[in-house]
Amino acid sequence: MEIVGSSKIRKDAFDKVTGKARFVDDYKRGDELYAVTFRSPRPHIKIISIDTEEAKKIEGVAGVFTYKDIPGVNKVPLVFDDYPFLAEDVCKFYGQPIALVVAVSKEIARKALKKIKLKYKELPAVFDPLEAMKKDAPKIYGKDNVFRAYKIRKGDINRGFKEADVVIERTYRTNYQVHSYLETQGMLAEPSIDGSITVYGTMQCPFYVLDAVSNILGIPQSKIRVVQTTTGGAFGGKEDVPSIVAGHAALCSFLTNRPVKLIYTREEDFDSMSKRHPGWINIKIGAKRNGKITAIKVKYVLDGGAFATLSPIVLWRGTVHSTGPYDIENVWVDSFAVATNKVPCGAFRGFGQPQANFANESIIDELAHELKMNPLELRKKNFLDIGKKTATGHLIKESCGLKKVVDKITKISNFNKKWKDPQNKKGRIRRGIGIATSFYGVGLGAEGKFLEKAGAHVQIFKDGSVLVAVGNTEMGQGAFTVLTQIASEILGAPYEVVNIIEPDTTRIPDSGPTVASRTTVMSGNAIINACKILRRRIDGVVRDIFNVRGKVISKNGYYYAGGKRISYFDAVKECYNRRVKMAEQGFYRVEGTTFDRKTGIGDAYFTYTYSCMVAEVEVDIELGTVKILRFYSGHDIGKAVNPKLAEGQIEGGAVQGIGYALYENLVLEEGRIITNNFTGYIIPTIKDIPDDIRVVIVEEKYPNGPYGAKGLGEPPLIAAAPAIANAIFNATGKRIRSLPILPEKIVFQE
Numbered sequence: 218m219e220i221v222g223s224s225k226i227r228k229d230a231f232d233k234v235t236g237k238a239r240f241v242d243d244y245k246r247g248d249e250l251y252a253v254t255f256r257s258p259r260p261h262i263k264i265i266s267i268d269t270e271e272a273k274k275i276e277g278v279a280g281v282f283t284y285k286d287i288p289g290v291n292k293v294p295l296v297f298d299d300y301p302f303l304a305e306d307v308c309k310f311y312g313q314p315i316a317l318v319v320a321v322s323k324e325i326a327r328k329a330l331k332k333i334k335l336k337y338k339e340l341p342a343v344f345d346p347l348e349a350m351k352k353d354a355p356k357i358y359g360k361d362n363v364f365r366a367y368k369i370r371k372g373d374i375n376r377g378f379k380e381a382d383v384v385i386e387r388t389y390r391t392n393y394q395v396h397s398y399l400e401t402q403g404m405l406a407e408p409s410i411d412g413s414i415t416v417y418g419t420m421q422c423p424f425y426v427l428d429a430v431s432n433i434l435g436i437p438q439s440k441i442r443v444v445q446t447t448t449g450g451a452f453g454g455k456e457d458v459p460s461i462v463a464g465h466a467a468l469c470s471f472l473t474n475r476p477v478k479l480i481y482t483r484e485e486d487f488d489s490m491s492k493r494h495p496g497w498i499n500i501k502i503g504a505k506r507n508g509k510i511t512a513i514k515v516k517y518v519l520d521g522g523a524f525a526t527l528s529p530i531v532l533w534r535g536t537v538h539s540t541g542p543y544d545i546e547n548v549w550v551d552s553f554a555v556a557t558n559k560v561p562c563g564a565f566r567g568f569g570q571p572q573a574n575f576a577n578e579s580i581i582d583e584l585a586h587e588l589k590m591n592p593l594e595l596r597k598k599n600f601l602d603i604g605k606k607t608a609t610g611h612l613i614k615e616s617c618g619l620k621k622v623v624d625k626i627t628k629i630s631n632f633n634k635k636w637k638d639p640q641n642k643k644g645r646i647r648r649g650i651g652i653a654t655s656f657y658g659v660g661l662g663a664e665g666k667f668l669e670k671a672g673a674h675v676q677i678f679k680d681g682s683v684l685v686a687v688g689n690t691e692m693g694q695g696a697f698t699v700l701t702q703i704a705s706e707i708l709g710a711p712y713e714v715v716n717i718i719e720p721d722t723t724r725i726p727d728s729g730p731t732v733a734s735r736t737t738v739m740s741g742n743a744i745i746n747a748c749k750i751l752r753r754r755i756d757g758v759v760r761d762i763f764n765v766r767g768k769v770i771s772k773n774g775y776y777y778a779g780g781k782r783i784s785y786f787d788a789v790k791e792c793y794n795r796r797v798k799m800a801e802q803g804f805y806r807v808e809g810t811t812f813d814r815k816t817g818i819g820d821a822y823f824t825y826t827y828s829c830m831v832a833e834v835e836v837d838i839e840l841g842t843v844k845i846l847r848f849y850s851g852h853d854i855g856k857a858v859n860p861k862l863a864e865g866q867i868e869g870g871a872v873q874g875i876g877y878a879l880y881e882n883l884v885l886e887e888g889r890i891i892t893n894n895f896t897g898y899i900i901p902t903i904k905d906i907p908d909d910i911r912v913v914i915v916e917e918k919y920p921n922g923p924y925g926a927k928g929l930g931e932p933p934l935i936a937a938a939p940a941i942a943n944a945i946f947n948a949t950g951k952r953i954r955s956l957p958i959l960p961e962k963i964v965f966q967e
């Protein structure tokens with residue numbers, strides 16, 4: 218291989234660093250209108266009336282729309298259909314959309330917004346998921362406020378605890394995390410000449426947006442075109458919620474017959490868009506003296522917010538991974554996604570795993586402490602490996618590089634020596650080291666398998682340039698670069714002449730969402746399936762020209778066969794002369810994942826990525842501040858298609874994980890977010906992250922992945938917080954069981 222495995226320059230690098238890239242708010246149509254959103258002023262209300270007459274009278278206002286103006290169905294289509302595009306008789310969270318104002322300028326639209334008169338009655342609200350689960354709690358969803366519950370029952374939990382020499386039980390909590398993408402949510406919708414509608418915007422999942430626009434307008438999907446514009450970060454925050462923004466923009470455009478832009482301010486983005494779920498996790502774990510874990514019992518509660526959105530699926534991923542990358546015979550898990558009167562939570566890098574992983578990897582350290590064992594040795598006694606089974610009973614048969622990753626990371630960090638002998642155990646400034654591990658099911662898994670597919674269209678032009686269309690999106694993660702490399706490798710076309718067009722729902726079949734670290738495997742395989750057909754045709758022409766049989770090899774822009782060579786460009790020209798079909802479709806889908814909802818047993822995902830992180834910290838025990846001195850992050854990803862990009866993903870995940878562990882603190886009062894911008898909500902800057910982030914990549918090939926690749930997008934964040942918490946314990950003897958680890962928690966804990 219010459220292209221796959223080499224660190225090609227990102228396809229989007231030049232446009233992004235020079236400012237040439239156009240984000241949705243950069244598009245100008247000349248005759249566009251601007252929409253703004255009128256939102257619930259309280260966390261739980263019964264709407265008595267919405268009076269829009271005064272607002273409509275303001276000059277320059279083109280329309281004020283409520284649910285009554287929706288020609289289609291007033292439901293955001295997702296796992297459940299509980300979330301209305303615009304509120305009808307109740308609002309369940311502060312900031313829930315009620316009406317839309319469209320005007321010739323943003324300023325006029327905002328002025329008109331203030332003239333909308335809402336009469337309402339306050340309803341009792343509940344903000345804590347454990348409170349919401351109680352019998353007499355205000356009802357937000359169904360009879361019990363539970364959106365979804367899962368369980369895992371493996372082995373005999375009572376026998377497992379009886380066999381244990383040591384049993385401990387602890388409770389952990391995690392707070393929200395905000396995606397902090399630099400580009401806020403935004404859409405531009407415009408009517409097209411044939412009566413259809415086009416929606417441009419920042420998004421991860423064009424096909425979710427397509428479903429949403431079709432729903433709200435009540436028009437066929439073939440009359441809608443959704444195009445992703447350059448997307449300034451997402452991290453899960455542009456998975457489902459762009460459907461709401463797009464639905465609103467499309468509604469306004471449809472009703473005014475004009476292009477309409479809807480761009481969120483930072484504050485309204487904070488107030489109303491999805492977040493990482495706060496989590497509550499209780500774990501009981503038992504082990505033999507020698508460190509073999511005999512039983513684990515987990516209760517996992519996610520604070521879902523006012524509507525279900527993706528909570529059921531986030532909960533499922535969290536549940537399947539909640540006992541960590543360990544082979545444990547007796548497992549009992551109960552998990553719940555619960556409704557509260559707060560902003561709906563959704564997808565965020567790790568998708569239900571970071572919360573559970575913080576608890577699980579913290580209690581492993583606590584167990585090691587009780588057993589007076591080195592936490593690395595305890596982990597090694599229990600790790601998953603080929604021939605071992607996950608919590609859901611999935612027998613690992615291939616591609617498990619966990620031990621390799623752990624060995625490399627602990628070697629380069631000198632973990633054992635530093636852990637045994639933390640420097641500066643006394644005095645104000647103390648140093649320590651901590652470790653955490655994780656595994657990550659690649660793709661949507663058994664509970665999302667009906668979406669697990671992807672399409673690709675590959676076209677080779679007369680001049681040899683290649684255009685690839687895929688249904689998955691680039692959001693900064695490097696997908697288009699990696700996918701280009703795969704196409705280029707198979708076709709034998711130079712990397713520079715292969716390009717990917719922006720995702721467009723009219724060009725490509727539904728490829729599922731761009732989430733769950735699935736794009737390299739899914740779109741990569743779809744591209745391979747298309748390119749293989751094209752390559753076979755080219756090879757046939759090459760053999761024919763040289764009048765030889767046997768294999769055609771591509772290298773450095775040439776095809777070689779029978780001792781002769783022809784350049785890629787000449788070969789393509791010859792294909793055109795012979796009227797060879799030079800465009801092809803590819804499709805890929807995954808079969809075989811299973812999950813039994815009664816027992817929680819099944820082969821939950823098609824493959825897993827394995828990770829290990831080590832943090833070295835310096836703690837000021839008077840101020841409670843934590844400095845990360847060095848951070849080590851290793852991952853078995855099957856194959857690094859582009860090692861530099863993989864390294865970038867891993868470093869980015871470390872930074873986001875450090876923010877989650879130490880700084881990011883969303884504060885709410887009565888369901889309203891107080892820290893709703895970057896002056897109140899602190900994310901790490903370059904000053905807060907270690908100079909030294911060391912990356913390890915292990916390549917245990919996944920046979921069905923493109924060139925053996927698995928997935929990498931999310932794992933680099935997951936184990937960061939527990940590695941840091943464990944390092945703080947190693948340095949100070951203080952065990953912090955809630956995130957973020959704010960200075961006051963360290964100072965005031967005994």
Ligand code: MOS
Nearest residue numbers: 453565566732733
């Ligand atoms: Mo992702 S958090 O599955 O967009």
